[in-house]
Amino acid sequence: MCSMKPIPRPLRTLALWACSLAVTLLPAPPGVQAADVIHVEPSAFSPIVVYEENGERCMTFGSVRAAGRQTCVDIDAPSRMVFAYTRMMMSALFIEPAPARVLIVGLGGGTLPRALAETLPDAAIDTVEIDPAVLNVARAQFGYATDERQRVFIEDGRKYVQDAARRGERYDLVVLDAFDVNYIPPHLLTREFLEEVRGLLTPGGVLAANTFTASRLYQQESATYAAVFGGFFNLRSNNRVILAVNGELPDDATLRANAERLAPRLARYGVDIEAQLRMFSRAQDWPTGARVLTDSAPIAQP
Numbered sequence: 001m002c003s004m005k006p007i008p009r010p011l012r013t014l015a016l017w018a019c020s021l022a023v024t025l026l027p028a029p030p031g032v033q034a035a036d037v038i039h040v041e042p043s044a045f046s047p048i049v050v051y052e053e054n055g056e057r058c059m060t061f062g063s064v065r066a067a068g069r070q071t072c073v074d075i076d077a078p079s080r081m082v083f084a085y086t087r088m089m090m091s092a093l094f095i096e097p098a099p100a101r102v103l104i105v106g107l108g109g110g111t112l113p114r115a116l117a118e119t120l121p122d123a124a125i126d127t128v129e130i131d132p133a134v135l136n137v138a139r140a141q142f143g144y145a146t147d148e149r150q151r152v153f154i155e156d157g158r159k160y161v162q163d164a165a166r167r168g169e170r171y172d173l174v175v176l177d178a179f180d181v182n183y184i185p186p187h188l189l190t191r192e193f194l195e196e197v198r199g200l201l202t203p204g205g206v207l208a209a210n211t212f213t214a215s216r217l218y219q220q221e222s223a224t225y226a227a228v229f230g231g232f233f234n235l236r237s238n239n240r241v242i243l244a245v246n247g248e249l250p251d252d253a254t255l256r257a258n259a260e261r262l263a264p265r266l267a268r269y270g271v272d273i274e275a276q277l278r279m280f281s282r283a284q285d286w287p288t289g290a291r292v293l294t295d296s297a298p299i300a301q302p
Contacts, residue, residue, distance in 0.1 A: 035064045039141055043133035046181050050141045056082060059109050059137060061181045068179065070134075071109030071142060078143070079115075080270045085210050085239035086111055090119070090266060091276040092173060092208040092243055095233075095250055097258040099123055099172030103164075103200065105157035105188070106178030107134050110144030117150050119265050126171075127152045128160045130178075158187050161196050170202045176209040184211065186299040189221065191292050194228040201246035213240040217299070223290035235279040243280075255280060 038057075041048040046061040058072040072082040081087050089112060093099075100123055104113050107129035117125050129135055132154050138144035146152055153160060157178050174197055178188055187193060197207055207229070211221055213236050221242075225232055229244035250258075259273040266273065293299055 041133045041137045048137050079268045084237040087271045088235045088241040089208050092206050094255045094259045096206045101171045102173045103171040104175040109142035110138040125150045128157045172205045174207050189293050190295050192295045205246045207244045209242040211240045219286040219290040220293050222286040224293045227292045234281045
């Protein structure tokens, strides 16, 4: 049964709609196993649905048939990354193979923080998640755990970045992977926000951002990242991962050398270093003059 805490009226309307969908299953296509909902977590933002289907356990917002899935794991091989974008995000290590401090904005089921903690046994990893219900689900349904090296903060990602800057904190790798029921929250898309993130990066530090290849904001997002970082690596599949550097982009030889050293550690997650290296593009595929997203200009959701 879905239930909700008191929340603002617009969010409440959305959450009521999503809650009604969360317990409704559409018929499975022929030959596809029907989804089995195993848990629905109430949330002030949108109910969180956990279901199993075709050998995978997945988390989504609102409905088992929602357009996007936040997390999926292979039940029989939980280390293998189901989503291409998570393997793309791990290839940020081709640029900075040994980050001492990592910040992740957006927890989901904890796939990326767990994989980075396993791959980087000496790194401290801070994860920021706005919704405590997501943390509850990550722990109970996906095996996410915190310890002295892996901490989680329940807070808006932008506020955390601003407060961390005031404290003088610095990170070698920042991962942006925050989505709501529509897309990336608008205040995490602007030039001002990316400037705040760049201010947290050590010299040569890396920003890895998960976006959509089919986003209607693709051109504006690209122009905004370029306005803050200059050139960046553009990795594309269904999702698009932007890899930007607080400094100069490394050359191909450096990327390959780092990837080959990491290959044994990344193999357990299904990361094919040759496939990932082929995705590293420096080409500008958006028009010069595309609008830069700012705090003051309205942002239409994609």
